[in-house]
Amino acid sequence: MQSRRLILTLALSLFAGAIAAPAVAQEAAAPATYKVKFDTTKGSFVVQVNRDWAPLGADRFYNLVKSGFYDDVRFFRVISGFMVQFGINGNPNTMAQWRDKPVKDDPVKQSNKRGYITFAMAGPNTRTSQVFVNFVDNTNLDQMGFAPFGRVISGMDVVDKLNAEYGEGAPRGRGPDQSRMQREGNAYLAKDFPRLDYVKKATIVQ
Numbered sequence: 017m018q019s020r021r022l023i024l025t026l027a028l029s030l031f032a033g034a035i036a037a038p039a040v041a042q043e044a045a046a047p048a049t050y051k052v053k054f055d056t057t058k059g060s061f062v063v064q065v066n067r068d069w070a071p072l073g074a075d076r077f078y079n080l081v082k083s084g085f086y087d088d089v090r091f092f093r094v095i096s097g098f099m100v101q102f103g104i105n106g107n108p109n110t111m112a113q114w115r116d117k118p119v120k121d122d123p124v125k126q127s128n129k130r131g132y133i134t135f136a137m138a139g140p141n142t143r144t145s146q147v148f149v150n151f152v153d154n155t156n157l158d159q160m161g162f163a164p165f166g167r168v169i170s171g172m173d174v175v176d177k178l179n180a181e182y183g184e185g186a187p188r189g190r191g192p193d194q195s196r197m198q199r200e201g202n203a204y205l206a207k208d209f210p211r212l213d214y215v216k217k218a219t220i221v222q
Contacts, residue, residue: 046071046078051169051222054086057213058178061171062221063133070122070165073135073143077165078220080145085110086218090205092192094180094213099154101136102215103146104194106202114145115198121161128157131172132164149175178213 045067052063067074080086085105093101105111120141128134128150135143140161149168150157168175182191192212196204205212 043075043079044082046074047222049222050078050220052077052081052166053219053221054171055216055219056091056174056178057216059171059174061174062169063166064169065133065166067165069126070163072119072122073163073165076119076135076143076145077147080114081218081220084218085114085145086215088202088214088216090192090202090209090212090214091178092182092194092197092205092209092212093148093185094178095151095183096180097152099148099150100175100178100180101146101148103136103144104197105145106205108199108201111145111198111201116144118142118144122163122165124158124161124163126164128154128162128164129167131168131175133166133168134162134164137162151176179211181211182209 046065048067050065052065054061054063065074065077080103086103088106089102089104090106091100091102092104105114118141121137121143126132130150130152133147133149134157136146136148137143183189185191185194192205192209
């Protein structure tokens with residue numbers, strides 16, 4: 017029952033209610049494969065993205081990283097035995113520029129196995145900037161439309177060590193409220209959740 021609840025809340029985790037899908041400005045196409053190094057408060061890990069797994073997701077992630085979007089971004093939802101989620105920018109103005117620009121869904125070609133990275137969503141065609149890394153094999157997410165676009169190829173031990181003390185977000189748990197994160201950014205998190213780990217810098221290394 018708990019696993020089912022976690023899966024359902026993941027599907028609703030971007031923000032309350034479905035969002036409209038406005039036209040998205042053309043973004044640069046990503047290379048066929050590329051690597052992103054995440055320097056975090058717990059150490060570094062590297063993600064390899066394979067564009068043919070999920071082209072639209074890979075392109076969005078590439079453009080987000082290139083823009084510096086993930087720098088100083090908190091791992092705000094860390095659920096042991098499930099996944100770690102991040103991707104709400106600490107500056108509300110920056111977040112607003114991406115929040116209402118979803119990309120369409122990709123077909124699921126890979127399974128949500130341990131170490132695989134996937135966009136969070138709140139229903140069909142609602143992927144924007146939030147992503148999660150699976151701590152375990154969450155293959156039951158595949159049939160729900162969660163399409164992995166890459167995997168952690170080094171530093172998974174760092175991912176495993178990210179602070180999970182706050183767990184699930186409000187209102188179901190005692191973790192951060194995503195609505196407040198959208199409005200107040202890192203100022204809210206620094207005050208109420210000071211021990212969250214975060215990305216210091218995300219860099220495309222290939």
